[in-house]
Amino acid sequence: MKRPTVQDVAREAGVSPSTVSRALHTRGYASPDVRDRVRAAAEKIGYVLDHNARNLRSRTSTSIGVLISDLRNPFYADLAAGIEEELRAAEYQMVLVNDNADPAEEMRAAETLLAMRVPGVIVTPVTADCPRMLQDNGVHVVCADRELRRSGGDVVLSDNKAGARELTEHLIGLGHSRIGLLIDETKWSTGAGRLAGFRAAHVDADLTLDENLIAYTSFDAEAARRTTRDLLGQQPTAIISANNVLAQGALAELKDRRLKIPRQISLAAYDDVPWMSLVEPALTTVDQHTVELGRSCARLLLARIREELPTRRRIVRVAPRLIIRGSTGPAPRA
């Protein structure tokens, strides 16, 4: 299977290969007349640019690496969709890799991306090693959704603290004073921020927070369900789940116990995903604008690649939005 090259187009159009290259792909001198002739010739013989050759010669690439944990989680899917949309508009391609939140997989993927000579990578980092290694090799990095200490690279985050605070305030405003928080991790900025917002709202309202109401669990609906069961022993009148996966477990447990939401207990979640408005009652949530988060990542990365940004590290914080639905209501009387 032999495809035509610039040489062939040159012969067909009666010009030199250099001219073909200029006329078709790179900007630079080429008279309108020649441009048309070259374009016609290329069209006629079915010429298609070879990205590998171009990338090799010009030491660039229009492929961008995207490293996420799990495409099946709507959060990551939305993020990827936003990224892809923006990249496509800029004539870039997205190389998507699932790392299953496994440091080894993440590192392997990063090495592959290095080999592809991608100019940039967007990653929801598992380990600081990965972004750092990429940067050490001259690849621009944007960390999405979380910030790892000393990982380097630009960052795009949801303003977790503000979102969690607002959500908690909403519940406090409804008279809840024993609010349970279901959370999986607090080492990354994501969980840490949400926890901080939760605490801050208590402080602001002069409420002492019973530490037993903070229920640590693992990133898994089934585990969240068991943890919810334990948490209910602490007699909360409302539960906040720190992300969409944990919310599934919490909801399952509450329904299983036939607890009336929100009459007997309120439920709310960080990270709005579609099913949350389909269940009955629909869940009060914090919408992270995940697709927009993805778009921001891509825009930021492209700006970096084009060297339009000052050297200084940039941190973009996307304001979340509280969506009040039916799952939160006044605290029941004790």
Next chain:
Amino acid sequence: MKRPTVQDVAREAGVSPSTVSRALHTRGYASPDVRDRVRAAAEKIGYVLDHNARNLRSRTSTSIGVLISDLRNPFYADLAAGIEEELRAAEYQMVLVNDNADPAEEMRAAETLLAMRVPGVIVTPVTADCPRMLQDNGVHVVCADRELRRSGGDVVLSDNKAGARELTEHLIGLGHSRIGLLIDETKWSTGAGRLAGFRAAHVDADLTLDENLIAYTSFDAEAARRTTRDLLGQQPTAIISANNVLAQGALAELKDRRLKIPRQISLAAYDDVPWMSLVEPALTTVDQHTVELGRSCARLLLARIREELPTRRRIVRVAPRLIIRGSTGPAPRA
């Protein structure tokens, strides 16, 4: 930013570039001793292969194009996740493009993939032109989820007819004789198959199907909702929605009307997605094994690329599975 090349490794290890290439990447003669020395040298100076150079020279690539409609739809996300999983295991990369089911976008993406010299593409085709064009250019194509007439290429499908038939039989078995079908398209094999299965079940049960019960709508939850409203005028005792998006609309409308599911009306859907088991009552569905569908696509494509398959076009049909949940029950008495 200058990275080490095979030349540098060769110098470091005291061998020739050819030997480095053989020792590190290609199979071929290289004594264990030299292999180790080369590996050590590469490690030491931080050498990373350049895929562009390799691809150019060897006229291959380990990137695979994946062309889908909408990553935000869990069906496509699962498909992509399955594909990526299998590709990653085989040391291939996934270049993912959303075409928004737009023929022009699809074609543009296909051209980009040609330029990348990918050896294969997995596509949920919008137009037969796209797979055909790719094949004309020597790219292996696997069509996922649907078959377009004369599009060429291998195909991986859910056995839509069998699945729809089984689902319909389940409802007929519950005593339903007026079953509404909410469907968006019947031109592609997907919709056509589901409709055929729906009809076949009626024939098998000696039921005459009232054509007014087949409600055509567009691929959009809001439209599906309006169509459901109209469909209810035909007095169905059960509704089947042909995919997960339409199911959202149908459910919303039934809930809005405060119809008791399944006491007053049963609801079922083709294409199981997570929210369907979270709502109350959980939806009876047909699980397409979407992730496995994706894996199959990737395996098939890789086998093609490795030329392990006979020339003849292959059609893989993945058997779906009926999952009975709470949303379907006995037909109400007339």
Next chain:
DNA sequence: CCAACGTGTGGCATCGATGCCACATTTGTG
């Protein structure tokens, strides 16, 4: 003891596009 062989290594051209420079041609200016 020498031919035939197997094994491991190096040399060189090559994949296709493009950056850079030299040069030809046209246009503008004093």
Next chain:
DNA sequence: CACAAATGTGGCATCGATGCCACACGTTGG
């Protein structure tokens, strides 16, 4: 009208890895 500047075009080397061939060994068998 001459000379400088602007505008196009072609030639050639180059990006980095690898396929292919030639060849230098050491081994085996007649």
